[in-house]
Amino acid sequence: MTPVCFVGAGAGDPELLTLKGRRLLDEADVIIYAGSLVNPELLAGVRATVHDSAGMDLDQIMEIMIKAHREGKKVVRLHTGDPAIFGAIREQMRRLDAEDIEYEVVPGVSSALASAAALKVELTVPEVTQTVIFTRQAGRTPVPERESLRNLARIQASMCIFLSVSMIDKVVEELTGGGYPEDTPVAVVEKASWPDERIVRGTLADIGDAVRTSGIRKTAMILVGRALADGPSAASRLYDAGFSHEYRK
The missing domain is CATH 3.30.950.10 (Tetrapyrrole methylase, C-terminal domain)
Structure with missing residues (x-):
């Protein structure tokens, strides 16, 4: 069965969504998105049933997610930015663990x-x-x-x-x-x-x-x-002509 996918929506610009994230959104049957922060342009043209989680609590979010997954549907939980940073995904993943439901996390641009x-x-x-x-x-x-x-x-x-x-x-x-x-x-x-x-x-x-x-x-x-600050004087040694490394002597 397809795992539930937590997808980082990026900062806002739809073109900053990863290619994998875009594919998963397009393939999804159910999308639950953080409506107060995610750019709605990311959802333009998707075939999925879309749920705005802005007014939901954790139990309501998980009920939709778990039910859809058990019905064999492809579920995407769309978070703003990168889910690993203030993403509130930990408690969702623990609920999925308890239900023995597989999931994956797709990073986004913070x-x-x-x-x-x-x-x-x-x-x-x-x-x-x-x-x-x-x-x-x-x-x-x-x-x-x-x-x-x-x-x-x-x-x-x-x-x-x-x-x-x-x-x-x-x-x-x-x-x-x-x-x-x-x-x-x-x-x-x-x-x-x-x-x-x-x-x-x-x-x-x-x-x-x-x-x-x-x-x-x-x-x-x-x-x-x-x-x-404007114009810090120090520069990286990586491209310094006098600095040798594995690929340049």
């Missing part, structure tokens, strides 16, 4: 990476930072204290902060309290890769005012770190 592409930046810059942190500010869903923004800020790596733009002042307070200087570059990308994408740039000193002026309240990524 909004963090689509945001970096929109900004035309490389998040890992030699001698500046080689670490990228994906995280979020604690809100209604708590975050372990050891992973608070204040604690993570101590290493001053590149940081992609999900689900937090509505708490921008708290984000700034935590980041500066943890060690990022106030002149650290920050960018907020709303709806990365969508036609109505918007970008707000600044530093930790002024990004709060800039976000409030923009009116951005959700569906936005916060990127922080020195890698966002």
Whole structure:
């Protein structure tokens, strides 16, 4: 029997869906999608019965998924971005395990990476930072204290902060309290890769005012770190003529 497929829809642009994801959507009999975030253009022309999960709870989602699978139908659960990052798929997979139903996960383009592409930046810059942190500010869903923004800020790596733009002042307070200087570059990308994408740039000193002026309240990524600065001087050694490796002496 065909496994249930969890598919990453990507950040928004329909062309950022993987070829495998596109094929699975086109072949599906039943699609359950995260309607509040997934671009509906991805579902144009599909033959499947489509369910919007925005107003559903876990039991309702799983009832549709399990029933359709047992009827021999091809089921796709379409998540925004990449399902592995704040995708809420763990609890769905555990339910499928309990029902002895096979499943697979198809990755997608995370909004963090689509945001970096929109900004035309490389998040890992030699001698500046080689670490990228994906995280979020604690809100209604708590975050372990050891992973608070204040604690993570101590290493001053590149940081992609999900689900937090509505708490921008708290984000700034935590980041500066943890060690990022106030002149650290920050960018907020709303709806990365969508036609109505918007970008707000600044530093930790002024990004709060800039976000409030923009009116951005959700569906936005916060990127922080020195890698966002214009023209870091260090360059990768990979293509340095004086640097030898396995394929070039």
